[in-house]
Amino acid sequence: MLYWDMAISPKIENRADLPHVVIIGGGFAGIATARGLAKKPVRVTIIDKHNFHTFLPLLYQVATAGLEPADVAYPIRTIFGDAPNVRFRHARVRLVDQRENRLVLEDDSVLAYDHLVVATGAIASYFGIPGASRYALPLYSLADARALRNRVLLALERAEVASEHSSVALHFVVVGGGPTGVETAGALSELIGIAIKRDGLDLDPSQVRVKLVDLAPRLLTAFPESASTYAKKELERMGVDIEFGRSVVEVEEHAIRFSDGERLEAAAVIWAAGVTASGTLAQDLQASPGPSGRVRVTPDLRVLESANVWAVGDAALVPADHESFCPQLAPVAIQSGKHCARQLLRVLKGEETEPFRFKNKGIMATIGRRAAVAKLPVGGVIKGTLGWVAWLALHLWYLVGFRNRLRVMINWTWRYFDWPSGPRLIVADAETAD
Amino acid sequence: MLYWDMAISPKIENRADLPHVVIIGGGFAGIATARGLAKKPVRVTIIDKHNFHTFLPLLYQVATAGLEPADVAYPIRTIFGDAPNVRFRHARVRLVDQRENRLVLEDDSVLAYDHLVVATGAIASYFGIPGASRYALPLYSLADARALRNRVLLALERAEVASEHSSVALHFVVVGGGPTGVETAGALSELIGIAIKRDGLDLDPSQVRVKLVDLAPRLLTAFPESASTYAKKELERMGVDIEFGRSVVEVEEHAIRFSDGERLEAAAVIWAAGVTASGTLAQDLQASPGPSGRVRVTPDLRVLESANVWAVGDAALVPADHESFCPQLAPVAIQSGKHCARQLLRVLKGEETEPFRFKNKGIMATIGRRAAVAKLPVGGVIKGTLGWVAWLALHLWYLVGFRNRLRVMINWTWRYFDWPSGPRLIVADAETAD
Numbered sequence A, B: 001m002l003y004w005d006m007a008i009s010p011k012i013e014n015r016a017d018l019p020h021v022v023i024i025g026g027g028f029a030g031i032a033t034a035r036g037l038a039k040k041p042v043r044v045t046i047i048d049k050h051n052f053h054t055f056l057p058l059l060y061q062v063a064t065a066g067l068e069p070a071d072v073a074y075p076i077r078t079i080f081g082d083a084p085n086v087r088f089r090h091a092r093v094r095l096v097d098q099r100e101n102r103l104v105l106e107d108d109s110v111l112a113y114d115h116l117v118v119a120t121g122a123i124a125s126y127f128g129i130p131g132a133s134r135y136a137l138p139l140y141s142l143a144d145a146r147a148l149r150n151r152v153l154l155a156l157e158r159a160e161v162a163s164e165h166s167s168v169a170l171h172f173v174v175v176g177g178g179p180t181g182v183e184t185a186g187a188l189s190e191l192i193g194i195a196i197k198r199d200g201l202d203l204d205p206s207q208v209r210v211k212l213v214d215l216a217p218r219l220l221t222a223f224p225e226s227a228s229t230y231a232k233k234e235l236e237r238m239g240v241d242i243e244f245g246r247s248v249v250e251v252e253e254h255a256i257r258f259s260d261g262e263r264l265e266a267a268a269v270i271w272a273a274g275v276t277a278s279g280t281l282a283q284d285l286q287a288s289p290g291p292s293g294r295v296r297v298t299p300d301l302r303v304l305e306s307a308n309v310w311a312v313g314d315a316a317l318v319p320a321d322h323e324s325f326c327p328q329l330a331p332v333a334i335q336s337g338k339h340c341a342r343q344l345l346r347v348l349k350g351e352e353t354e355p356f357r358f359k360n361k362g363i364m365a366t367i368g369r370r371a372a373v374a375k376l377p378v379g380g381v382i383k384g385t386l387g388w389v390a391w392l393a394l395h396l397w398y399l400v401g402f403r404n405r406l407r408v409m410i411n412w413t414w415r416y417f418d419w420p421s422g423p424r425l426i427v428a429d430a431e432t433a434d
Helices: A028-037 A056-063 A142-161 A179-198 A225-237 A330-348 A384-398 A402-416 B028-037 B056-063 B142-161 B179-198 B225-237 B330-348 B384-398 B402-416
Strands: A020-024 A043-048 A052-054 A073-075 A086-090 A093-097 A102-105 A110-112 A115-118 A122-124 A171-175 A209-213 A240-243 A248-252 A255-258 A263-265 A268-271 A275-277 A309-311 A363-368 A371-375 A381-383 B020-024 B043-048 B052-054 B073-075 B086-090 B093-097 B102-105 B110-112 B115-118 B122-124 B171-175 B209-213 B240-243 B248-252 B255-258 B263-265 B268-271 B275-277 B309-311 B363-368 B371-375 B381-383
Touching (some): A028 A043, A028 A330, A056 A384, A115 A330, A142 A179, A142 A268, A142 B086, A171 A179, A171 A263, A179 A209, A179 A363, A225 A240, A225 A371, A225 A381, A363 A384, A371 A384, A384 A402, B028 B043, B028 B330, B056 B384, B115 B330, B171 B263, B179 B209, B179 B225, B225 B371, B363 B384
Parallel strands (some): A020 A043, A020 A115, A043 A086, A115 A309, A209 A240, B020 B043, B020 B115, B115 B309, B171 B209
Antiparallel strands (some): A052 A073, A102 A110, A248 A255, A255 A263, A371 A381, B093 B102, B248 B255, B363 B371, B371 B381
C-alpha cells in the first residue's frame, strides 16, 4: 500500500508498558495538554464526540457566512499525525469510574487510564429562563454555527416572499454584550447588508433590525470603559440597536419577553449570555462542584482529593490566586492544559508539582471589518484598525495548521476588499435534504 | 443603510410589464438559460429547493474530503447579483398548471409564468433493485457527498476501535464504471490511504478493499477502448479491485448481492450506476415521457405540443439528430440551456426558432492525482498527466465564480504537493450534533 510507512506505525511507538493518559475533550485545553505530552514517555488517548478541534473564537464568522466550517475545524488525528504516542478515539464518555481508574463509553466499552484529564469545556448557560434552551440559538459548536447561518439566510428568503413584510421576519435579537455578543451582532449586521446588496434581495433595509440586549450597563464589561464606549459607537454605526439593563424572562419560538413586560418579535434570538461547564460529566467527578458546575481543583490542577484525575480549561475552576478564579477564556484553557501536561510528567517522574499561574496576555474583541478593541496586560487599550490587525494576527497565529491559516487569510482578504463576499449557502441537514 | 444602492434596485429594473420567464432548477441547464436571459427584456425567476448551484462534476471530491462544500457550491443569487432582471425563489414546486400558465409551490402559493423552463435535472437510478434506494449511497447532491464522507470516515474510526477487524468494516463497493464510479473509486482509495498515513489510524492497510463492479465488460464505455484499459491499470495501481460482468440483485445495509449468488459485506455501497430524470415534475408535463422519464421535446427544445414550456438538460430528451438523443452530460445541459434562452427571446420577438445542435467538445474523466483520460471530439485520446492538467483547467474554467476557482485551485495545489491533506471532518447532522 502506497500510503503506509511502517517507520511511523503507532503500533510500534504506542507501547503498552507506558502509563496511559486519557484526555476527555479536544478543545483548546485538551489539545494543549496532549501537545505537552506528545513524544513524551506516555501513551495518550484523546476522546471527543467530534473528530475535529473547533477554533471557537471564529465560530461567529461561520454563523455569519464569512468563513466555512473547514476554516475553523481541524481533524484531531491530523494535529497529532507526527506524534505516534497520541491516539484519538471518536466516542462519548458515559461515566468516570474513579475507584477503578476507568471510563465507560457510550457503546459500553471500557477504557482504563493511569491519569485522566477532564477538558470537557463549557456550553451555553440559559440561567433557567423558560424557552431559552429550546428556542434561543447558542454559538458554541460548529453545528450551532451552521444552524444560526441557515436560520438567518432562510429568514431573508422568507421575508422576500412574504406579501407584507411582517416585523418578525427581519428582526434579530442578540442576548449578551460580551465579546461573543458584540462580534455576532456586528457580523450579523454586515451579513444582512451584504446579502441585500449583493444578492439583490427585494427587501427594505429599513425593516431590518439587529438588536443587542444585555442586563449590564455597558458592553464588554471585562474591558475598560473606553473600549465599551468605542464598541457601542461602532456597532451603532453599523445599524445595531443596543439596549442595556434589559432582563430576559422568556424566549418563545419567534419572540423574546423582558422583565418590564415588553414582548419583542424576532426571526431569531441568538444566545451569547454566558456559559456553564459542559454536561454532567465534570459535575459527577466531585460531590460539590464550584460555580457554573466547574470542577474544583488544587493549585496544580488536580481534581480535589484525587491523585490522578486532572481538570483544565472551561470545565475547571482554575485558581487565579488565593481568593479568585480565572475566567472561562481560551488563553486560560491553553495555559492550564500546558501546565497540566508538565505537572503530569513530574508526577510520573516522582517530582513535586508546581502551582498554576495564569499569565494575562490581554483580551480582544472584534466589532466589524477594521474595528476591534484589545486590552493589553499592562492596562492600555488599542482601538480601531490597529486593534483589528492585532486581533487578526493573533487569531491566525493560534489557528491550528498552516493550511487553515492560509484559507482563513484568503477569505478575510476577500472580505476586506469587498469582493463577492462569503459563501451564503443554506446547507440543509440530512432530514430535509434530497 | 450602508449597503443599499437604489441604482441597482431590482424593484426598478424588474418591471412588471415584461414577460415573466420561470426556470425550475438551478443546475447547469437552468443557470445557462438564466445567463442567456440576463439583462434582456424579460423578468426571470429561478426556483430551486437549494439557494446554491452545485458543481456536480466535483462532488466526488467533497465526498472524499478533497474539497469542502463551499468549494463546489455557489449561491444562485450571487451569480446573478449584477443582473437585476433575474430573481431567485427558494422553494419547491408542487405542480405545473399548463392550462392556466402557473405553478403551485409547496407552500400553496401560486406563481404565474409567460414561459416556463423545466431544468429539474436527474437523480440516481436504482433500476428497481431491492434495497438500492434505501441503503446504497448516491452521489448527486451536496447532501449525498457529505453523507458519503461521514460514512467512510466513521467506518475507519469504528474499524480502529473494533477488537477484531471484521471484513465488513473496511470494504467499500462502488457500483458503476462510468466517470462518476471511476472518479469516486480512485479518490476513495486515495482518501483511505491518506487517512491511515496522516492520521495515524491503527489499521492494517491490507484489510482495506475498494471494489468497483459493473455489468459492462470495461470501464468508461463512452470512451475508446485504450482509455478504458488505461483507467483500469491506473485504478488497479491505486489498489482498486475491478470486476466486470457483475449484476447487482440486492443491496442490504452492509452488504451487496450479485446475480451469481455471491454476497459481499461492505461498510458502504456507493451507487454510480446511472441516472433518471429528477422527480415526477418532468414526467407530469406530458402523457408519455421518454426513456428514464425524460421529457420529449421539439428540436427547438419546447415540450411537445406546448408553445411556452421548455425543457433542458438532464430532464429533457434532447435530440442529437433525427434518430438519437444526447447523453445526460454537463456540456449538453449547458448548451441546451443557452439554446433555449436564445429561442425564447426569438419567440418573444415573433421570430422563427432554430433547432438545437450539440457541439461535441470531448469528454473527460479523472482517475487520481496526475491521471486522467480525455477524449477529443476529433477522436484522439489524451492520457496521464497531460489529461489531468486538461481536466483540471477545464473544470476550473467552468466553476462558477472567481473566488471558487481560486479556492479549488489552492486545495488542489495542496493535494498535489501532498501536504497535510484534506479536511477530513465528520460534520454531524443536526439530529446527532450537540
